[in-house]
Amino acid sequence: xxxxxxxxxxxxxxxxxxxxxxxxxxxxxxxxxxxxxxxxxxxxxxxxxxxxxxxxxxxxxxxxxxxxxxxxxxxxxxxxxxxxxxxxxxxxxxxxxxxxxxxxxxxxxxxxxxxxxxxxxxxxxxxxxxxxxxxxxxxxxxxxxxxxxxxxxxxxxxxxxxxxxxxxxxxxxxxxxxxxxxxxxxxxxxxxxxxxxxxxxxxxxxxxxxxxxxxxxxxxxxxxxxxxxxxxxxxxxxxxxxxxxxxxxxxxxxxxxxxxxxxxxxxxxxxxxxxxxxxxxxxxxxxxxxxxxxxxxxxxxxxxxxxxxxxxxxxxxxxxxxxxxxxxxxxxxxxxxxxxxxxxxxxxxxxxxxxxxxxxxxxxxxxxxxxxxxxxxxxxxxxxxxxxxxxxxxxxxxxx
Amino acid sequence: xxxxxxxxxxxxxxxxxxxxxxxxxxxxxxxxxxxxxxxxxxxxxxxxxxxxxxxxxxxxxxxxxxxxxxxxxxxxxxxxxxxxxxxxxxxxxxxxxxxxxxxxxxxxxxxxxxxxxxxxxxxxxxxxxxxxxxxxxxxxxxxxxxxxxxxxxxxxxxxxxxxxxxxxxxxxxxxxxxxxxxxxxxxxxxxxxxxxxxxxxxxxxxxxxxxxxxxxxxxxxxxxxxxxxxxxxxxxxxxxxxxxxxxxxxxxxxxxxxxxxxxxxxxxxxxxxxxxxxxxxxxxxxxxxxxxxxxxxxxxxxxxxxxxxxxxxxxxxxxxxxxxxxxxxxxxxxxxxxxxxxxxxxxxxxxxxxxxxxxxxxxxxxxxxxxxxxxxxxxxxxxxxxxxxxxxxxxxxxxx
Numbered sequence: 110x111x112x113x114x115x116x117x118x119x120x121x122x123x124x125x126x127x128x129x130x131x132x133x134x135x136x137x138x139x140x141x142x143x144x145x146x147x148x149x150x151x152x153x154x155x156x157x158x159x160x161x162x163x164x165x166x167x168x169x170x171x172x173x174x175x176x177x178x179x180x181x182x183x184x185x186x187x188x189x190x191x192x193x194x195x196x197x198x199x200x201x202x203x204x205x206x207x208x209x210x211x212x213x214x215x216x217x218x219x220x221x222x223x224x225x226x227x228x229x230x231x232x233x234x235x236x237x238x239x240x241x242x243x244x245x246x247x248x249x250x251x252x253x254x255x256x257x258x259x260x261x262x263x264x265x266x267x268x269x270x271x272x273x274x275x276x277x278x279x280x281x282x283x284x285x286x287x288x289x290x291x292x293x294x295x296x297x298x299x300x301x302x303x304x305x306x307x308x309x310x311x312x313x314x315x316x317x318x319x320x321x322x323x324x325x326x327x328x329x330x331x332x333x334x335x336x337x338x339x340x341x342x343x344x345x346x347x348x349x350x351x352x353x354x355x356x357x358x359x360x361x362x363x364x365x366x367x368x369x370x371x372x373x374x375x376x377x378x379x380x381x382x383x384x385x386x387x388x389x390x391x392x393x394x395x396x397x398x399x400x401x402x403x404x405x406x407x408x409x410x411x412x413x414x415x416x417x418x419x420x421x422x423x424x425x426x427x428x429x430x431x432x433x434x435x436x437x438x439x440x441x442x443x444x445x446x447x448x449x450x451x452x453x454x455x456x457x458x459x460x461x462x463x464x465x466x467x468x469x470x471x472x473x474x475x476x477x478x479x480x481x482x483x484x485x486x487x488x489x490x491x492x493x494x495x496x497x498x499x500x501x502x503x504x505x506x507x508x509x
Numbered sequence: 510x511x512x513x514x515x516x517x518x519x520x521x522x523x524x525x526x527x528x529x530x531x532x533x534x535x536x537x538x539x540x541x542x543x544x545x546x547x548x549x550x551x552x553x554x555x556x557x558x559x560x561x562x563x564x565x566x567x568x569x570x571x572x573x574x575x576x577x578x579x580x581x582x583x584x585x586x587x588x589x590x591x592x593x594x595x596x597x598x599x600x601x602x603x604x605x606x607x608x609x610x611x612x613x614x615x616x617x618x619x620x621x622x623x624x625x626x627x628x629x630x631x632x633x634x635x636x637x638x639x640x641x642x643x644x645x646x647x648x649x650x651x652x653x654x655x656x657x658x659x660x661x662x663x664x665x666x667x668x669x670x671x672x673x674x675x676x677x678x679x680x681x682x683x684x685x686x687x688x689x690x691x692x693x694x695x696x697x698x699x700x701x702x703x704x705x706x707x708x709x710x711x712x713x714x715x716x717x718x719x720x721x722x723x724x725x726x727x728x729x730x731x732x733x734x735x736x737x738x739x740x741x742x743x744x745x746x747x748x749x750x751x752x753x754x755x756x757x758x759x760x761x762x763x764x765x766x767x768x769x770x771x772x773x774x775x776x777x778x779x780x781x782x783x784x785x786x787x788x789x790x791x792x793x794x795x796x797x798x799x800x801x802x803x804x805x806x807x808x809x810x811x812x813x814x815x816x817x818x819x820x821x822x823x824x825x826x827x828x829x830x831x832x833x834x835x836x837x838x839x840x841x842x843x844x845x846x847x848x849x850x851x852x853x854x855x856x857x858x859x860x861x862x863x864x865x866x867x868x869x870x871x872x873x874x875x876x877x878x879x880x881x882x883x884x885x886x887x888x889x890x891x892x893x894x895x896x897x898x899x900x901x902x903x904x905x906x907x908x909x
């Protein structure tokens with residue numbers, strides 16, 4: 110039985126309508142079926158690109174939605190066709206992995222505002238016949254979650270067994286739990302927060318200004334001019350990348366080591382390994398990511414403050430929730446520090462929610478959630494098994 | 510008696526030879542009297558611009574050299590003629606202040622590679638008749654200190670009563686103590702380190718790449734073309750500025766407060782106060798700082814690792830030192846964290862140096878050393894009084 114047997118056949122192997130979008134499963138919603146956005150706009154037609162792994166069971170009770178981070182994509186456990194690289198979370202998701210695709214049906218969709226098939230600023234605006242650019246309405250985390258809920262509806266799934274994600278993915282997890290409490294049996298926000306802090310916004314603003322300072326950005330209309338603000342986008346990526354690592358991990362990985370030579374060159378080429386590493390990160394990023402999408406998705410994160418739709422009282426976001434939560438943070442993550450996860454846990458405790466909280470010892474910084482951190486995998490595996498028992502479905506290794 | 514009575518009259522009121530350099534005291538060294546640089550180059554002719562405050566006593570034993578940070582200048586306690594703003598450390602230096610100019614003779618010089626009168630990349634290269642740009646040799650912290658030593662020679666001062674500075678200023682203090690131990694009676698490195706870490710280098714590299722990505726940078730030759738890479742420099746400043754503040758201070762000062770409006774605009778203008786604050790920091794910076802100087806001075810900091818000239822053994826930098834040290838760090842400074850100051854203190858302890866170490870409770874981040882932090886002032890005042898007694902000169906408020 111193919112992995113996508115529960116996906117309506119007509120949707121298989123549909124190619125997105127942008128020339129540069131790689132093949133992905135896709136649902137197109139016509140103009141008559143728009144998405145209502147937080148900005149007050151009705152977006153339509155619109156589309157959502159996604160991948161699935163594993164098999165949905167007959168009861169449709171084993172579906173796990175994975176939410177990706179800022180520059181992630183739907184290729185959570187399969188090769189990204191743009192980069193040719195393995196899925197971004199293959200350590201976590203796959204046969205025999207903590208999120209076991211021999212057992213669970215895993216869905217991962219490109220976020221609204223993204224650039225890998227879901228409607229975003231590079232999508233053709235049907236009113237003009239040219240890419241939206243900045244004419245796309247600003248997107249919020251709640252809008253992303255709304256679009257995913259429409260996909261889940263389309264797949265005929267009422268309640269997700271779990272929603273899981275790190276960083277911005279974790280913001281979506283929290284929004285799912287708040288917006289659709291009856292549709293989320295278990296929720297795992299990792300290295301996340303219920304709001305973007307002032308410092309988070311500040312780093313994003315630096316990146317956006319770097320993009321907008323690039324003369325090739327052209328007010329967001331670069332695609333029609335067949336140019337790209339690659340230099341600005343590379344600087345934005347470099348600035349962000351520093352925040353994803355801890356001082357300690359940079360020290361261990363690079364220290365003050367010199368690049369391919371014995372001595373300082375007394376010049377402005379990359380003398381230190383950390384410099385060439387960052388330059389490489391910037392240069393490769395521009396091949397896989399759209400600059401306007403970077404503006405939209407960072408903006409969505411900046412706008413995120415879950416308490417706002419609940420009169421500023423975060424516990425109200427989770428009132429009477431029956432969802433089981435596993436909240437996870439990393440000791441060396443200074444971008445989404447443990448204190449922000451604790452804020453979420455306190456709010457959940459205030460409404461007597463079922464919540465586990467684990468702060469994991471790691472010196473790898475915010476990026477820890479993407480890396481080989483055994484304690485994270487063990488925690489997820491244990492939590493998933495407990496949740497499966499609670500839901501009355503067999504855990505991996507158990508018979509139905 | 511005028512403040513500069515010990516400066517040879519011929520050097521008073523000399524204007525630098527760049528049109529845009531504001532008036533400052535200046536010493537010009539002819540080509541026959543070059544500065545030997547770490548890069549192996551002999552720089553000459555060269556010049557150093559400086560300000561002094563207070564009066565040098567007859568014994569020339571009351572001179573304090575203040576070393577400025579990355580974007581600082583010689584106007585430590587007097588109005589900066591470019592910005593019209595008060596001196597950058599008027600809380601610390603002035604009549605009746607912890608560094609009391611009624612009592613001490615304070616010298617502050619623009620660093621080598623800077624842009625306020627001392628030789629830097631905007632200085633005319635005598636060989637070409639055009640600004641140096643990237644033809645100026647790369648400068649090190651030790652080169653800066655060498656240039657200051659030449660100024661101190663010129664002023665006829667054998668031993669400085671104290672050398673003090675924060676951030677890059679503190680690096681210079683440590684280099685002074687290592688290079689000229691007999692000429693430094695007391696040393697006060699604040700919020701500093703004996704090396705630039707990988708993370709420090711990474712943030713600087715982001716800023717340099719932002720500048721170099723600006724098409725108006727033109728390989729460093731923008732002055733001749735009468736353009737300036739202002740957008741790139743503004744982005745560099747914004748990225749750096751975030752690192753100077755703590756998460757806590759950003760939270761207290763701005764939080765998620767919106768700018769002049771009640772609601773989110775769903776656009777890319779500055780919605781949050783932190784965004785407009787950062788944009789303002791970027792925009793005003795470009796009026797007072799040269800982009801190439803930013804490259805040179807950040808590079809000097811990146812190259813700084815005091816242990817390197819002592820076989821990688823930091824204590825050897827201070828062997829048999831008679832200098833009295835007061836090392837100071839701030840709890841919320843994540844750019845130059847207490848751990849780096851402790852490294853310095855341990856090295857000083859290893860050679861049985863006379864050292865006080867104070868970690869000051871402050872939530873203002875790296876910028877604390879520039880701000881109104883009473884414990885810092887009290888500590889400096891106490892240390893200065895003790896050092897004055899040790900040197901046999903009266904402390905402020907005492908009779909000679």
